[in-house]
Amino acid sequence: MLSNNRVELTLIEKRYLSSRSIELTYQGENPIRFIPGQFFSIEFTYQGGTKARSYSVANADQPSADNRVLTFVITLVPDGAASEYFRAAELGSTVGINGPFGNLILPKTSPKRLVFIATGAGVTPFRSMLAELRSRISDDPELEVVVIQGVRNRDELLYADEFLELTQLTDNAKFLACYSREDADSLSSNELSGYVSDVYEDLNANPDKDMVYLCGHPDMIDQAVSYFDQQGFKPANLKREKYQFSLL
Incomplete structure (x- = not known):
């Protein structure tokens, strides 16, 4: 059963995919379930306040029951709060997530x-x-x-x-x-x-x-x-x- 309870994740890997895109990989203490195509709301602290942005899961592997890792891609927007936060985020920093959400998922039976x-x-x-x-x-x-x-x-x-x-x-x-x-x-x-x-x-x-x-x-x-x-x-x-x- 999918849960929408808030959990905390720690940044374990960060790399630029392009000059405008950063791939961020986070890890939690407990398994995180999702269906490929869904997204999570990520909460982070910026300039003394709490912000939230939604990002689709970009994990490359088939989800497993014991998965504890989530990968997201951030598009950098000039002067954007999320862009500035994630650009400066260091390994070991933490965020909160809620989710998963969304119905952009594959059907049980494929069409042609x-x-x-x-x-x-x-x-x-x-x-x-x-x-x-x-x-x-x-x-x-x-x-x-x-x-x-x-x-x-x-x-x-x-x-x-x-x-x-x-x-x-x-x-x-x-x-x-x-x-x-x-x-x-x-x-x-x-x-x-x-x-x-x-x-x-x-x-x-x-x-x-x-x-x-x-x-x-x-x-x-x-x-x-x-x-x-x-x-x-x-x-x-x-x-x-x-x-x-x-x-x-």
Whole structure:
């Protein structure tokens, strides 16, 4: 049973994934349960007050009953309270978490195709699903998986190598990176110059066989929901999670 009780975690690892993204790994004393795709609310102290921000779990491994570690990715926002706190956070520092929350999770039974669309750190909940996706592909080689990640340039891609590894398991898995500020002459076959919205029509999305997951910038979510609504998608096969940015 999932619990929403507050627990304290200690920072055990910290690394920059890009100039704008920090990966933070925390450990608790007791097992922490979650379903891949869910998020936690993190409480931290900043300038004498308590702040809270929500972050999706980015753990790469399949959740286990004795898991005590959670990994999160923080997008740095200029002058943001959370950005300043996590940028300065040292190993051994502690935060409080509440959760898990959210329904951006895989269905018990897979549709014919799973489509994941993300901007920036919105790809982290999909990373946490990779172990389960590998298992499902092994069980059903006909399962199609499409992951589309939108960022400004190649240096800001998150976990691209891991998503590309998924494409090595089956011809039915695809990963596409969309760059809004990358030189079009330097792109490979799984990259394009533009936005994730430029790919929607090429997906030929079908509500009878597809399930679409959206996570990232609010503007992207709103635009995507409008598009897929017009294609006949309903909440049951159009899942989304908005990333809200706050400086306070």
